[in-house]
Amino acid sequence: MHRYYCLNKNAQTNGVHEVHRLGCRFLPKSEHRINLGLFNNVQEAIMKALKTHPSSKCCPSCLEYDSKNKHYFS
Numbered sequence: 491m492h493r494y495y496c497l498n499k500n501a502q503t504n505g506v507h508e509v510h511r512l513g514c515r516f517l518p519k520s521e522h523r524i525n526l527g528l529f530n531n532v533q534e535a536i537m538k539a540l541k542t543h544p545s546s547k548c549c550p551s552c553l554e555y556d557s558k559n560k561h562y563f564s
């Protein structure tokens with residue numbers, strides 16, 4: 491099960507760029523996103539985001555979504 495992930499172009503106040511899945515309620519507007527592509531989970535998306543934005547972290551809501559839905563696809 492692949493999902494599409496995006497990186498928030500704008501850093502949070504703590505300097506962190508958040509990675510979101512498409513459909514996340516905290517997903518930034520399209521002009522504030524960097525598209526990362528399709529991944530199995532947010533950890534894989536983070537790996538790609540870190541190459542360009544070393545302070546990337548997963549959005550807590552997306553992380554929770556991943557852990558809840560993992561059971562259905564593994």
Ligand SMILES: [Zn+2]
Pocket residue numbers: 509510511514515516517549550551552
């Ligand atoms: Zn999110």
